[in-house]
Amino acid sequence: MVQKKMVERQIGVALWRQIADRIRLSISNGDYDKTGMVPPEIKLASQFGVNRHTVRSALASLADEGLVEAIQGRGTMVRRKERLSFPISRRTRLSQGLSNQVRNIRSILLAHDELPATSEIAAALNLPLGTPLIRMDTTSAADDRPVSYATSYFPAARFPDMAEHFGRLGSITKSFAAHGLPDYIRISTEIIARHADADELATLKLSAGAIVLETVAVNADPDGVPVQFSRSRFAADRVTLKLET
Amino acid sequence: MVQKKMVERQIGVALWRQIADRIRLSISNGDYDKTGMVPPEIKLASQFGVNRHTVRSALASLADEGLVEAIQGRGTMVRRKERLSFPISRRTRLSQGLSNQVRNIRSILLAHDELPATSEIAAALNLPLGTPLIRMDTTSAADDRPVSYATSYFPAARFPDMAEHFGRLGSITKSFAAHGLPDYIRISTEIIARHADADELATLKLSAGAIVLETVAVNADPDGVPVQFSRSRFAADRVTLKLET
DNA sequence: AAAGATTTGTCCGTATGTATG
DNA sequence: ACATACATACGGACAAATCTT
Numbered sequence: 001m002v003q004k005k006m007v008e009r010q011i012g013v014a015l016w017r018q019i020a021d022r023i024r025l026s027i028s029n030g031d032y033d034k035t036g037m038v039p040p041e042i043k044l045a046s047q048f049g050v051n052r053h054t055v056r057s058a059l060a061s062l063a064d065e066g067l068v069e070a071i072q073g074r075g076t077m078v079r080r081k082e083r084l085s086f087p088i089s090r091r092t093r094l095s096q097g098l099s100n101q102v103r104n105i106r107s108i109l110l111a112h113d114e115l116p117a118t119s120e121i122a123a124a125l126n127l128p129l130g131t132p133l134i135r136m137d138t139t140s141a142a143d144d145r146p147v148s149y150a151t152s153y154f155p156a157a158r159f160p161d162m163a164e165h166f167g168r169l170g171s172i173t174k175s176f177a178a179h180g181l182p183d184y185i186r187i188s189t190e191i192i193a194r195h196a197d198a199d200e201l202a203t204l205k206l207s208a209g210a211i212v213l214e215t216v217a218v219n220a221d222p223d224g225v226p227v228q229f230s231r232s233r234f235a236a237d238r239v240t241l242k243l244e245t
Numbered sequence: 246m247v248q249k250k251m252v253e254r255q256i257g258v259a260l261w262r263q264i265a266d267r268i269r270l271s272i273s274n275g276d277y278d279k280t281g282m283v284p285p286e287i288k289l290a291s292q293f294g295v296n297r298h299t300v301r302s303a304l305a306s307l308a309d310e311g312l313v314e315a316i317q318g319r320g321t322m323v324r325r326k327e328r329l330s331f332p333i334s335r336r337t338r339l340s341q342g343l344s345n346q347v348r349n350i351r352s353i354l355l356a357h358d359e360l361p362a363t364s365e366i367a368a369a370l371n372l373p374l375g376t377p378l379i380r381m382d383t384t385s386a387a388d389d390r391p392v393s394y395a396t397s398y399f400p401a402a403r404f405p406d407m408a409e410h411f412g413r414l415g416s417i418t419k420s421f422a423a424h425g426l427p428d429y430i431r432i433s434t435e436i437i438a439r440h441a442d443a444d445e446l447a448t449l450k451l452s453a454g455a456i457v458l459e460t461v462a463v464n465a466d467p468d469g470v471p472v473q474f475s476r477s478r479f480a481a482d483r484v485t486l487k488l489e490t
Numbered sequence: 491a492a493a494g495a496t497t498t499g500t501c502c503g504t505a506t507g508t509a510t511g
Numbered sequence: 512a513c514a515t516a517c518a519t520a521c522g523g524a525c526a527a528a529t530c531t532t
Contacts, residue, residue, distance in 0.1 A: 012265075012306070012508095014519060017257035021440050028439075040497055051521045056498085061257070072498045073528030083437070088488065189488040192328070193438035193458045193481040195266055211456050213438045236438040243333065243434040243488060256518085259508065296510050 016057035019048055023058060024237075027067060027081050038068055038076040065207055084142060086234065088215070089244035090185045093173050094140060094148070102142040107170040110137040110203070112163035114156055121153050124188075124218050125226040132156040136163055139203055146204045147239055150232040158227070172228070181221055184228070189217045193236060204235045211236035261302035264293055268303060272312060272323055273482060283313055283321040310452055329387055331479065333460070334489035335430045338418055339385060339393070347387040352415040355382040355448070357408035359401055366398050369433075369463050370471040377401040381408055383417075384448055391449045392484055395477040403472070421472070428467055435461045438481060449480045456481035 023038065032038055041059070045052040059076055062068045070076040087097040095105050116130040125131075134154045140147055152172070154162045158179070165175035176184055196204065196212045204212070212233040219228040234241070268283065277283055286304070290297040304321055307313045315321040332342040340350050361375040370376075378398045385393045397417070399407045403424070410420035421429055441449065441457045449457070457478040464473040479486070 012259040012262035014257040014259075016519075020257075022442065025439065025442065042497080053522085054520060057519085059498095070498060071528085073496080073530075075497060075529090085435070190330075191436060191458070191486040191488070192484075193456050194270065195456070211438050211440070213436070239437075241436040243436070261508080298511095299509065302508090 014057075015050060016054050016061065019044075019050060019055060020058035020061050022048070023062060024067065027078055028083065028237075030081070032078055036078050038078060040075060083237070084147060084239045085242045086147075086239045087242050087244055088186070088189060092186050092217075095171060095173075098142055105140060105142050106144075107138055107140040107166075109163065109167045109170075110139055112136045112166075117153075121229050124229050125153070125155065127155060127226075134159060134162045136166060138166065145238060146235065148232050148234050149200060149203045150230055152228055152230040154228055176227070181227065184219045184221055187218050187220045187224070187226070189215055191215050191241065196233070200233055204233070206235055213239065213241060215241070260295060261299050261306065264289075264295060264300060264303035265306050267293070268307060269312065269482065273328065277323055281323050283323060285320060306452070328482070329392060329484045330487050331392075331484045332487050332489055333431070333434060337431050337462075340416060340418075343387055350385060350387050351389075352383055352385040352411075354408065354412045354415075355384055357381045357411075362398075366474050369474045370398070370400065372400060372471075379404060379407045381411060383411065390483065391480065393477050393479050394445060394448045395475055397473055397475040399473055417473070426466055426472065429464045429472055430467070431462055432465045432469070432471070433463045436486065437461075441478070445478055449478070451480055458484065458486060460486070 023044070026032060027038075038044070038059070039047070041052050041055045044055045048055065059068060059070060063070060063076075067078070067080055068076050069079050084098060084101055094107070098105055113135055114132055115135055117125065117127055117133050119129055121133065122129045122131060125133075132155075134156050136152045136154075137150070138152065139149045159176075161179070162175055165178045166172065169175055169178065173184075176182075192214050193211055194214065196206055196210045200206065200212055201210065204210075206212075213236045215230075215232045215234070217228075217230050217232070218226050219230070220226045268289070271277060272283075283289070283304070284292070286297050286300045289300045293300070304313060304315060308315055308321075312323070312325055313321050314324050329343060329346055339352070343350055358380055359377055360380055362370065362372055362378050364374055366378065367374045367376060370378075377400075379401050381397045381399075383395050383397065384391055385395075404421075406424070407420055410423045411417065414420055414423065418429075421427075437459050438456055439459065441451055441455045445451065445457055446455065449455075451457075458481045460475075460477045460479070462473075462475050462477070463471050464475070465471045
């Protein structure tokens, strides 16, 4: 069975999944914005050089994600195509940056505890090894779609009630303010991308094989004294990080 | 056939590939740094709750990538594990930022042509729609491992010989200098993560299902006049982006 | 209103790839 | 290397819903 090699095929990944990825990319690129409809199955099949059934499997999985919706006789329409633009600057504030893109943002405290600083975090926060830290796991949803999942560390001596404040206020900025710190700035950020692990898949409500953007950041008070070390994971297909200079 | 559900399995991706991805992540996380050896196949099989044959398929594909090497009777050892730290600042220069991390960097011009500005690029470069642009596809390798694959656009009127210069000099910075522009700054950057498409897989020599970090950036001359629009794709498992403020 | 074209939905069968034991 | 079960991919045929002429 010879086939038109229109697609550079990968091994170990089902063809329908590769096709789904390419259609998802086209949607995100705005290729179908004109009509709001995905091209007919037959057309996609010949475009990708695969059988119509394979395209149907791909579309079925995209429909399952809620990205498209097929209607018999009419076609398949794009239901959703959004990517929140997430600003990263010296003054990175989650709710502030997203407020004009979504109706509501909800942040939840998942867990918190106290523990001694490991070498990596001690170095980042410029503290002695073993200094007591408050650790908080938080997640944020924009219009009820989870977008971020963060683990933050704060010096326990200076911010003893961080978790209580956050649980009540739902905001790092406000929790700092409640501790008498009205302003803070970001002094370093590193970004990597990788596949989500099982925990992240569950917390961010991602479908299998999804990607997370992970930022590792340090925030400091206006005098440059580090106050927070955080590891935030974003659902990669829901956000773009926008650097502001 | 019931199986221990130790792994949250994905559909549409071969199990051996999912196992390979997890082992690759463990290597990159430094989980095996102590001995430099991957655990024995039997151990991995029980850890992931799969058959030993499946683990063998996974290890074979990692060996194919050159990431590990199996030796009969001894075990499987890690051959390579690195992630380049890629600085992004107002003065982002590729070769400069990587020079202290690798021995040599080679940039190649893959293709170039001239075309009228699309609405997206015209807006970004603050030019009228349809203004002639030089487009260049370039790729860079650090110690012979491909790390980036970029498409750049330059105003053709101001930089008519960009492609020729780059082909000779192998550097955007030097090519700008050859056009009489000694300095430039980055005025905007957006970052997304997604699965690589077929073209990117081939150019960056990635294995199937790999992730790319894509940055969309605009560079400007010291007066703030845009001189370059670029879309760079980085092999996500080979780099971290480091933001500098 | 009717007929035909377009498009998605369902069913059959066959060959190959994946995973286990 | 062998046997078994299931997923993937293909091909064809026809039904059902919708749109166009």
